[in-house]
Amino acid sequence: MASPAEATSRASRLVGYLCPACDALHGTDSGALLCTCGSPLFARYRLDAPSDTRQIAPRPRGMWRWAEWLPVRDAAARVSLGEGDTPLLPVPRLGEALGVPRLLVKDEGRNPTGTFKARGLAVAVSLAKEAGVRTIALPSAGNAGGAASAYAAAAGLACRVVFPEGTPRACVEEARAHGAEVRMAGRHIGEAAAALRADPPPGPWRDVSTFREPGRVEGKKTIALEIFEALRDGELQALVFPTGGGTGIVAARRAIEEQEGLGRRGLAGRPKLFAVQGTGCAPVVQAWEAGRDRPEPWPDPTGPPGLRVPDPLAGPLILRAIRETGGAAVAIRPEEVAKAQSDAARLAGLSPGLESAAALAAVAVLRRRALLAEGDPVVVVLTGDRLKDP
Numbered sequence: 001m002a003s004p005a006e007a008t009s010r011a012s013r014l015v016g017y018l019c020p021a022c023d024a025l026h027g028t029d030s031g032a033l034l035c036t037c038g039s040p041l042f043a044r045y046r047l048d049a050p051s052d053t054r055q056i057a058p059r060p061r062g063m064w065r066w067a068e069w070l071p072v073r074d075a076a077a078r079v080s081l082g083e084g085d086t087p088l089l090p091v092p093r094l095g096e097a098l099g100v101p102r103l104l105v106k107d108e109g110r111n112p113t114g115t116f117k118a119r120g121l122a123v124a125v126s127l128a129k130e131a132g133v134r135t136i137a138l139p140s141a142g143n144a145g146g147a148a149s150a151y152a153a154a155a156g157l158a159c160r161v162v163f164p165e166g167t168p169r170a171c172v173e174e175a176r177a178h179g180a181e182v183r184m185a186g187r188h189i190g191e192a193a194a195a196l197r198a199d200p201p202p203g204p205w206r207d208v209s210t211f212r213e214p215g216r217v218e219g220k221k222t223i224a225l226e227i228f229e230a231l232r233d234g235e236l237q238a239l240v241f242p243t244g245g246g247t248g249i250v251a252a253r254r255a256i257e258e259q260e261g262l263g264r265r266g267l268a269g270r271p272k273l274f275a276v277q278g279t280g281c282a283p284v285v286q287a288w289e290a291g292r293d294r295p296e297p298w299p300d301p302t303g304p305p306g307l308r309v310p311d312p313l314a315g316p317l318i319l320r321a322i323r324e325t326g327g328a329a330v331a332i333r334p335e336e337v338a339k340a341q342s343d344a345a346r347l348a349g350l351s352p353g354l355e356s357a358a359a360l361a362a363v364a365v366l367r368r369r370a371l372l373a374e375g376d377p378v379v380v381v382l383t384g385d386r387l388k389d390p
C-alpha cells in the first residue's frame, strides 16, 4: 500500500481547464465539458515536482502512474482495467522495407479492449464517476464504443453507443457483451453523433464523444509520456499517428508542451508530429495541403473505420499540432494500407488494424517526399489490433 505522503504526492495537479481557442479558464468545479465558445477544453496542471520520470518509473505499471498529469482528483473514482505501459518495439526488418531502419512501434493493441481508446475512456469514465454521472453515451466508429462499454461496466455506469451502419461486428458485439445499449444509425460517425443528440438517453447523461469532454485527450497523452520516458533526447525524430478524431496527435502535442513547461525536454528534442488519413476521408490532409486553419467536412467518407471522421471537432487543434512541430499530414491509398498490413505481419510479427497499417504505409510516403531521413528514429503509434476488424 502507498503511504499517505506517497498517495498525496500522486494526487492530480489539476488547477482548471483552459480553452485553447479563446484562452478562457474554467475552474475545476465548473463542470464545464466544452468552452462557452464551443472549443474543446484542455486540463491545466501545476507544473511542479515530481516532474522527473525517475520518480514515476518505479511505480506500479500502468497509465495511472502519471496521476499528477491526469485530471481525476478523487483516487477512489479511478477506473482501471490495466491500461497503459504498452510495448515500444524496434521493428528493423519492417523499417528497412519502409525506408527507415530505426523504426519503432508503440503497440497500443495490447491495451484492454485491444485499442488505444482504453486510455482515454478510462479517464473519461473516471471523470464521469467522480462527477456523480450515472449514464454516458457516445457515437463510435467501433473501438471507442467497445472501450466505453467496458469501462462503464467496471464503473457501474449505464452506457449507450450509437454505431454507424457497417461498423466492424466485433466492436458491436463487444459493446453488447459489456451491457451497453447499442443503436445503429447513419453512414458514418458524424451521422451517428447527430442521431444520438436528436434522441438522447432519458435523464441526465454525459456525452463522452471525442473532445466533447476533457478526459479522453488526457488519457491519450500518456502514450507520448511513455514514449518520452523510454527514449532519450535525440532518439526520437518523428511520431506518426493514424488520425480520425485526432485525439492521439493533439494529446502528443499537449504532452510535449507540458514536458517543456517542466523543463524536461528542450526544443531540440521536440518530435515532429505526422497525421495520417486514408484517401477516402482526408479532411485534415486537404486543409493541410491548402494551408487552411480548419478542415472542411468531407462529403462521403470511405476507408478504415477509425479514419472515417468527416468533420473532426478538433480539426484546428490537429492542424496546429502539426504546424507547431514541423510535421505534415498525408493521405494513404487503400492498396498501400493493405500492403503495409501484410508487410507488418510478415516482417515484424505484428497484426495492426487498418488505421495503424495506414500509419505504417505513411512512413514510406514521408521518406519518398524527404519529410523523413533514412537515419531518423521514428515511432509509429499502432492504435489497435487487427482482431477487432478481421
Ligand SMILES: [Zn+2]
Residues within 6 Å of the ligand: 019, 020, 021, 022, 023, 024, 035, 036, 037, 038, 039
Ligand atoms: Zn473558448
